[in-house]
Amino acid sequence: MTSRTALARAALPPTLAEPLDAWVEHLVAGRDLSEHTVRAYTGDVVSLLDHLVRLGGTRVTDLDLAALRSWLALGRTRGDSRATTARRAASARGFTAHLRRSGLTTEDVGLRLASPRSHRTLPDVLTADQARAVSEVPRPVAEDAPPADAALALRDALAVELLYGSGIRVAELVGLDVDDVDHGRRLLRVLGKGRKERSVPFGIPAEQALRRWLADGRPVLAREGSGPALLLGVRGARIDPREVRRVVHAATAAVPGAPELGPHGLRHSAATHVLEGGADLRSVQELLGHASLATTQIYTHVTVERLRAVHAAAHPRA
Structure with missing residues (x-):
């Protein structure tokens, strides 16, 4: 939470702060959302309630459709993108729905709040050859280098291979434990969004x-407090997602012509290549752990756009 958001939250009257706190508790305990998601939603609703106070409101029953619309409009005048406006509207609707379910209001005023559809841009993806080259980027280690350097090179190679080879999220990768790997069947037991468990080949x-x-790698870095974590940092603790992002950015940047991507770019690339290889959309949804098939469908757009590009470049009548 930013300092500005924290100050705005602290300044709310108890009649608004208490319903807000109850809703945040619902997001954490009831919906089991990630810390990042809760922080974003909370910031949105703190902004909304601060706007309500500036309009003269002191209770959640003062929140009406006009206040919601003026809040979104104010954000647009300050430069909010369509995607940000859509997220803020979703946060507000979640809050007003919770107020109605909790009996704090008699009407869910957010039901009538419309918001713009965010533009879904097609993600950058690697070609199959580029993905192979990224996985094979040499990680040289000097002969006189300490053993930890060689261990880190093995770890970095594994991180890239698993991200692209399985299509899992970076948070899922860093959360893996040693016993989450089924070597015989080549499966990972992954804990995804909403703490939903799935098996990924x-x-x-x-x-x-x-x-x-x-x-040859993990035993060198493991310490007494390492626990069961599969991937370790240089000090023996579970690897930090920021370190994984650094590793992936360095690997993709080392391949001439390849877009410089992070872990999510490898996930996009894996999904695209699986679809291009003939997998059905439902299987890709299961592989990626998407709750909705609509989320997976963006990859069909990626493959179609690439097909159009090939057609335009190769067909004499294109």
């Missing part, structure tokens, strides 16, 4: 990288 190159890491 990975390929032979990732299996080979995994065995090298477990045999």
Whole structure:
């Protein structure tokens, strides 16, 4: 939470602060949302309630459709993008729905709040050849380098292989424990969004990288407090997502012509290549852990756009 949001929250009257606190508790305990999501939603609704106070409101029953619309309009005049406006409207609707369910209001005023559809831009993805090159980026280690350097090179190679080879999220990768790996069936037991567990397959190159890491890398970095974490940082603790992002950015930047991507770019690339290889959309949804098939459908747009680009470049009558 930013300092500005914290100050605005602290300045709310108890008649608004208490319903806000109850809603935040619902997001954390009832819906089990991630810390990042809760922080974003909370910031939105603090902004909304601060706006309500400036309009003269002191209770949640003072919140009406006009106040909601003027709040969104104010954000647009300050430069909010369509995507930000859509998210803020969703946060407000979630809050007003909770007020109605809790009996604090007799009407859910957010039901009539419209918001612009955010433009869904097509993600950058690697070609299959680029993905192969990224996975094979050399990670040289000097002969006189300390053992930890060689261990980190093995870890970095495994992180890239697993992200692309399985399509999992970076948070899912860093959350893996050693016993989450089924070597016999080449499956990962992954805890995804909403704490939903799923099994995700990975390929032979990732299996080979995994065995090298477990045999020659992890034992070098492991410390007494390392616990069961599969991937470790230089000090032996569970690896930080920021370190994984650094590793992936460096690997993609090292391949000429490839877009410089982060972990989510490898996930996009994996999904696109699986679809191009003939997988059905429902299977890709299961692989990625998407709650809605609509979320997975963006990858069909990616493959269609690439097909159009190939057609335009290669067909004599294009």
